[in-house]
Amino acid sequence: MNPNEGSYPLLLMKSYWFLDREGGTCHALPHDQRILAERIKQLEGDKTAETPDWEYAVKCGFVKNRGEYLDLLHATALFLAADRIDEESKVDHPELILMVKMLDEIDTVINLLSERSVEWYRALNPEFSRKSEIPRGRKLRDLMRDGSDEALGEILDEIEQLTRRRSTLSMKVSAKAAEFLPNCSALAGGLVAARLAAEAGGIRALALMPGSAIQVLGARNALFCHLSTASPPPKHGLVYQYRGVHGSRKERRGKVARVLAAKLAIAAKIDYYRGESDPVFIEKAQETILNAGRSP
Structure with missing residues (x-):
């Protein structure tokens, strides 16, 4: 006998975020936010999953009333959101972006303090000027x-101490970039790769950018000036910081x-989706970049 036609009822499995129902039997999940969050992830792409129903949850004994159902749903949603934020942060490595921003802030502080120090020194020594000859081997601060x-x-x-800390942080940024952006670092250097990721808003955002956008990344003011005044x-x-660009002849840059x-x-894209170095790609890309700087 065909089970779809006769007296045998068709037993369908219906899935909710809090239980499974098979026939007239309910299989409720424990009140564990981690388990419930994982269940929600599993059902996200399942078109057969049932719409949440607090009344059915009460009927099956999963919760006692609507208030308990909403409290558990709210707590599970918060847990799921925090878990996804944590997963996203691990992929995008925000610490690298923050390290670059800290490096830029230190540069700003050093430059500002240096300017103020020169003005202060000039007030104490009126005969001094920026064009004064500095003895060989001695820094201006000395x-x-x-x-x-x-x-x-x-x-x-x-200022001297900040400069040393800046150098240390710069090396750490390069090391982090080599870890998280191995292919970009191999092509442009760790510091340039890290700055590109920071300017783009993250490694994922950088991976989604076309080459034309990466080329002018960091030239926001010049780009706006071009759009508003029709300037070149x-x-x-930021790619100008790569020695192969600023070291090339002007007409080749x-x-x-x-x-x-x-x-x-x-x-x-390789760094974001694979997360590992591709020596074959790096070798071919470096050769192509090197050839671009050579005169025809």
Whole structure:
């Protein structure tokens, strides 16, 4: 006898986020947020999953009333959101972006303090100017320290310490970039790769960008000026910091930047989706970038 036609009822499994119902039997899940969150993930792509029904949850004994159902649903939703945020942060490595921002902030502080220190020193020594000849082998701060008072000397010491910390942080940023962006770092250097990711808003955002966008990433002001005043478009942004770009002849820089950005777009996708270095790609990409800088 065909079970779809005769006296035998067709037993269908119906799935909710809190239980399974098979025939007239309910198989409720425990009140564990982790288990319930995993169940919601499993049912997200399942078109046969049933719409949540608090009355049915009460009927099957999963909860005692509507209030308990909503409280458990709310707690599970919060747990699921936190879990997804945690997963996304592990993939996108926000610590790298924050390290780059910290590096930029330190640069700003060092530059500002240095300017103020020079002005202070000039007030103490009117004969001094920026064009004054500095003895060979001595830094400007060393020269200023000799003719400054105690307070200015302490500020100069702080600048020196900040400079050392900046160098240490820069090396750590490069190391992190080599870990999280191995292919981009191999092509453009760890610091440039990290700055590109920070400017893009994350590794995922960088991986979704085309080469044309990566080429001018970091040249926001020049791009807006081009759009508003019809001035020449920028040929490069942060990629200019790559030695192969700024070290090329002026007439070749645009091409090198374009080729580098195109290869970085591919490298970023490999870094994000595979998360590992691709030596074959790196070797071919480096050769292509090198050829772009050569005169025809």
